Amino acid sequence: MGEIRKDPVVPRWVIIAEPREKRPTDYRSDGTVVSVTPKSCVLCPGNESNTPAEVYAIRPDGSPPNEPGWQVRVVPNKYPAVYRGGSLDRKGLGLLDSMRAYGVHEVIIETPDHDLQWDSMSAHHLKLVFQTFQARLRALRQDPILRYIVIFRNYKHEAGASLSHPHSQLIALPVVPLTPKEELKACRHYYLERERCLFCDLIYQEREVGKRIVYEGEKTLVLSSFAPRFPYELQILPSEHSHDFAEADESVIEDLAVTFNLILKGLKKLLNDPPYNLVLFTAPNPVPRPGRPDYWGTLPYDYHWHWLLLPRTTRIAGFELGSGFYIHHVDPERAAEELSSLIRAEVASAMR
Amino acid sequence: MGEIRKDPVVPRWVIIAEPREKRPTDYRSDGTVVSVTPKSCVLCPGNESNTPAEVYAIRPDGSPPNEPGWQVRVVPNKYPAVYRGGSLDRKGLGLLDSMRAYGVHEVIIETPDHDLQWDSMSAHHLKLVFQTFQARLRALRQDPILRYIVIFRNYKHEAGASLSHPHSQLIALPVVPLTPKEELKACRHYYLERERCLFCDLIYQEREVGKRIVYEGEKTLVLSSFAPRFPYELQILPSEHSHDFAEADESVIEDLAVTFNLILKGLKKLLNDPPYNLVLFTAPNPVPRPGRPDYWGTLPYDYHWHWLLLPRTTRIAGFELGSGFYIHHVDPERAAEELSSLIRAEVASAMR
Numbered sequence: 001m002g003e004i005r006k007d008p009v010v011p012r013w014v015i016i017a018e019p020r021e022k023r024p025t026d027y028r029s030d031g032t033v034v035s036v037t038p039k040s041c042v043l044c045p046g047n048e049s050n051t052p053a054e055v056y057a058i059r060p061d062g063s064p065p066n067e068p069g070w071q072v073r074v075v076p077n078k079y080p081a082v083y084r085g086g087s088l089d090r091k092g093l094g095l096l097d098s099m100r101a102y103g104v105h106e107v108i109i110e111t112p113d114h115d116l117q118w119d120s121m122s123a124h125h126l127k128l129v130f131q132t133f134q135a136r137l138r139a140l141r142q143d144p145i146l147r148y149i150v151i152f153r154n155y156k157h158e159a160g161a162s163l164s165h166p167h168s169q170l171i172a173l174p175v176v177p178l179t180p181k182e183e184l185k186a187c188r189h190y191y192l193e194r195e196r197c198l199f200c201d202l203i204y205q206e207r208e209v210g211k212r213i214v215y216e217g218e219k220t221l222v223l224s225s226f227a228p229r230f231p232y233e234l235q236i237l238p239s240e241h242s243h244d245f246a247e248a249d250e251s252v253i254e255d256l257a258v259t260f261n262l263i264l265k266g267l268k269k270l271l272n273d274p275p276y277n278l279v280l281f282t283a284p285n286p287v288p289r290p291g292r293p294d295y296w297g298t299l300p301y302d303y304h305w306h307w308l309l310l311p312r313t314t315r316i317a318g319f320e321l322g323s324g325f326y327i328h329h330v331d332p333e334r335a336a337e338e339l340s341s342l343i344r345a346e347v348a349s350a351m352r
Numbered sequence: 353m354g355e356i357r358k359d360p361v362v363p364r365w366v367i368i369a370e371p372r373e374k375r376p377t378d379y380r381s382d383g384t385v386v387s388v389t390p391k392s393c394v395l396c397p398g399n400e401s402n403t404p405a406e407v408y409a410i411r412p413d414g415s416p417p418n419e420p421g422w423q424v425r426v427v428p429n430k431y432p433a434v435y436r437g438g439s440l441d442r443k444g445l446g447l448l449d450s451m452r453a454y455g456v457h458e459v460i461i462e463t464p465d466h467d468l469q470w471d472s473m474s475a476h477h478l479k480l481v482f483q484t485f486q487a488r489l490r491a492l493r494q495d496p497i498l499r500y501i502v503i504f505r506n507y508k509h510e511a512g513a514s515l516s517h518p519h520s521q522l523i524a525l526p527v528v529p530l531t532p533k534e535e536l537k538a539c540r541h542y543y544l545e546r547e548r549c550l551f552c553d554l555i556y557q558e559r560e561v562g563k564r565i566v567y568e569g570e571k572t573l574v575l576s577s578f579a580p581r582f583p584y585e586l587q588i589l590p591s592e593h594s595h596d597f598a599e600a601d602e603s604v605i606e607d608l609a610v611t612f613n614l615i616l617k618g619l620k621k622l623l624n625d626p627p628y629n630l631v632l633f634t635a636p637n638p639v640p641r642p643g644r645p646d647y648w649g650t651l652p653y654d655y656h657w658h659w660l661l662l663p664r665t666t667r668i669a670g671f672e673l674g675s676g677f678y679i680h681h682v683d684p685e686r687a688a689e690e691l692s693s694l695i696r697a698e699v700a701s702a703m704r
Contacts, residue, residue, distance in 0.1 A: 002681075005579035008554050010534040014579045015679040081679045094557045095550075096578050150677075152670030160669025171671055178676030182362040198447075202360055205446045226448050227357035227366045229673070279674025308674065316668055317512025318504030319523060321581070322631025322660065324530030325502075327367040327433045329354075 002081070002101035004175070011178060015101050017081040026164040027157040033164050038114055043165035045112045051075040055106065056135060058128055071125070072132045073109040074170075080105035081171060088145060088174050104140055104172040108132055108151075114165050117155070119264035121166075126257035127250075129168070133280070134253070137246035140172045141285045148176040148284045156275035159312045168278075176284045183281060184303055191302035199304030200241050211333045214340045215263060219255035222263055224336035230310045231330035232271060232339065234263060237306040245282040245305040260307075266342040267311060275312040281305060354434070354453035356527070363530060367453050369433040378516040379509040385516050390466055395517035397464045403427040407458065408487060410480055423477070424484045425461040426522075432457035433523060440497060440526050456492055456524040460484055460503075466517050469507070471616035473518075478609035479602075481520070485632070486605070489598035492524045493637045500528040500636045508627035511664045520630075528636045535633060536655055543654035551656030552593050563685045566692045567615060571607035574615055576688035582662045583682035584623060584691065586615060589658040597634040597657040612659075618694040619663060627664040633657060 002017040026036050038044040042051060045068035054065050056074040063069025082103030090099040110129045111121060118126060133151050140149055153168040154160040176184065190198040206212055206223055214222040214234060225233040236259060238252050248256075267274060282305040314328050354369040378388050390396040394403060397420035406417050408426040415421025434455030442451040462481045463473060470478060485503050492501055505520040506512040528536065542550040558564055558575055566574040566586060577585040588611060590604050600608075619626060634657040666680050 007577075007579040009538050009550060010531070012579065012581075013677050014581060015677060016580075016683060017679055017681045093561075095554055096557070150671055150675050152674050154669045158667075160667040169671070171675075173675075173677070179362070179674060182676075186361050198361060202447055205448070209445075225359075227359040227364065228368075229364075229366060277670035277673055279670050281674070310670075310673055315510075315512040317506045318629030318631050318662070319502055319521070321629055321662055322504050322531060322633070323502045323523075323525075324534075325365050325367060325525070327369055329369045331368060 002083075003098050004082075004101050004173075006097040008095040008097075013175065013177065015081050017101060025162040027162065033157075036114070036164055041114055041163075041165050043107075043109045043163060043167060044114055045070070048073075051107070052078055056132065056139070058132065068112070070109075070112065072111070072128050074132060074136060075107050075109065077105040077107050077169065082173065084143070099174065102145060102174045104143075104146065104170070106136065106170045108136070108168040108170065110166040110168060117166055117264075118153075118260060119268050121261070123254070123257040123261050126260060127254050130253045130256060131250075133168070133170075134246050134248070136170055137282070140170075141246070143172075144287075145174050146172040146285055147287070148173050148180060149282075150177065150180075151280040153276075153278040155277070156312075159275035159277050159310075161275075180281055180284070184284065187302045187304070197241050197302055197304050199237060199306065203237065203239065212336045214336050215259060215343050217255045217259040219252045220259045222259060224332045224339070226332060228328070228330075228332055228335075229326040230312060230314055231328045232267065232274075232311045232313075232335045233332075234309040234339075235306050236260065236263070236309065237304060242305060243283045243301050243303040245280055248305070262343050262346055263309070263339070265346055266339050267309075269342055270338055271311055271313060277310045277312060279308045279310075281308060355450050356434075356453050356525075358449040360447040360449075365527065365529065367433050369453060377514040379514065385509075388466070388516055393466055393515075393517050395459075395461045395515060395519060396466050397422070400425075403459070404430055408484065408491070410484065420464070422461075422464065424463070424480050426484060426488060427459050427461065429457040429459050429521065434525065436495070451526065454497060454526045456495075456498065456522070458488065458522045460488070460520040460522065462518040462520060469518055469616075470505075470612060471620050473613070475606070475609040475613050478612060479606050482605045482608060483602075485520070485522075486598050486600070488522055489634070492522075493598070495524075496639075497526050498524045498637055499639070500525050500532060501634075502529065502532075503632040505628075505630040507630070508664075511627035511629050513627075532633055532636070536636065539654045539656070549593050549654060549656050551589060551658065555589065555591065564688045566688050567611060567695050569607045569611045571604045572611045574611060576684045576691070578684060580680070580682075580684055580687075581678040582664060582666055583680045584619065584626075584663045584665075584687045585684075586661040586691075587658050588612065588615070588661065589656060593656060595635045595653050595655040595657060597632055600657070614695050614698055615661070615691070617698055618691050619661075621694055622690055623663055623665060629662045629664060631660045631662075633660060 004013055004015050006013050026034050048066040052075050054073050054075050057070040058072045059070050061069045082101045082105050084104055088099050088102050137149055140146055149172045151170050187198045212224040214224050221237050221239045223235045225235055242248055283303050320326050356365055356367050358365050378386050400418040404427050406425050406427050409422040410424045411422050413421045434453045434457050436456055440451050440454050489501055492498055501524045503522050539550045564576040566576050573589050573591045575587045577587055594600055635655050672678050
């Protein structure tokens, strides 16, 4: 059983997991893909017995669990970073804080097709993937020990992927991690001062300025980050205020799928199919008791969910790790212009 | 001229530098080294005219600047992330904060020998490198706009190096960056409550517990981090309280060189010559006026300088970037045990 530990000086937590060295990988150390066939891929249909038993699946044909027939399938991670069971066992020894690595680590297998990435997946199928995320968020919120659920996608070896079959991951944690907590705090503070959502105001300002809007869908919006950590970093948000991705309407999810398809097609063309990370930022799990220090309201209505897309074409080096500053050389305004013109061309050619 | 920008939601700053795409590199995209000879290496002796004019050098033979004869040589980075000159031009446009990318970016060429890394460099020569860092810290503190100086070393392509010749870098900034600022704040808060240094107390507790001490030199100490972001992460600190690396005694610097030599030899053996980042954490530049919000005292005597050594054998993926949490699978206690026994063997064989 692993441990979650806090740095004794700064508010940074790490997970020291059980050994995961034996994890299989489809990548050589130089990042190239080992030849993986539907037969040898652990996530492909027909190999369901190679994963732990599924916890959720979309099976329109009514096929039984752990057999082929699924369109999206969710399984526990075979080499999890966190485990459920037992108590949290928070403790402090002088300056040293730790707790058990309690949590849930799942793999969302996004399609039976080994080669179908998000840029070429139909918007209809991508909608099913998003709806699966929503279903898992709702299901895991039943566990009152879990406080936040991180949903993320690592595309390619350079972005940390170990398997090449299209998949995302989910890690549910007993604490709200630093990065979303900072955003939640900023939004709460802003709301208390102004009774407006910080992200709604940011969208309003970015529309007025007009320099970093990459794409506007019917219900969603893509911004080139004003202060990106990586070149071509994007934020994908619902245009109307909405604090909780789990409760987003089907119409928003549909539009989100169309939007993602367009921007990933654009990025693929512009940056030669770059590695990327994708992360969901959404409301934490509800805490029913107002007295608790992690109480954000039954749900923090002052938050605004969004996806963060981080192309990984630069490296994180000593300066970044030692300062918290990031350096790169691509103007966010230039990134928005390049990407939006590619998307306009894509939309025009689709309409022809 | 680039810009320093703040994220509109969280306190994270980034530097959007002038295009640096044309930077030369000794590495292929798969991380292997292109054959570099002393003739073709821009940092080797004889090629001094390929770098900007030196700002500092150790030349025991009295040789003239920008000629061979140096032992350590400091030059401005030819492709700097920040530039000096003009005003800072801080501004806010609604939610969007920025300032000019004012600063200094230097390269410390650590030795004339293209193949002499820190693990095989003599402790005497490594002392000269550390003394060069001290000299640059003292010199750059003369500019009152500069608030903090980050000194770092990226070893190998995977850790962000672009050149293979042994070198470190220095970036002087007009703000105290997030990571050292959080440490400074924590130390100030701790001192105000207890009148003791947080790092001194941590050293005291780690000595009592005894599980994460990797090595104790005469004047310095190596800890396996309690909550490491990367496997085998180490902290190298002076055993006696000292807030400012620039003012550390020659005897401390001498011992630091011996210590570094030992732990880098150990890590090389244990992890097969791993890529790593090394970063100095020290007091910020003095601010003379107590009224300013960045006033930490003439110097923050409650801080404790240290080096952070981050072996880069794992990848930073979506979970880390989206949560601020880090995951890996190596117990810090096991890391301390493995590394300290290698070092003990090393010391014993050196004494024989």
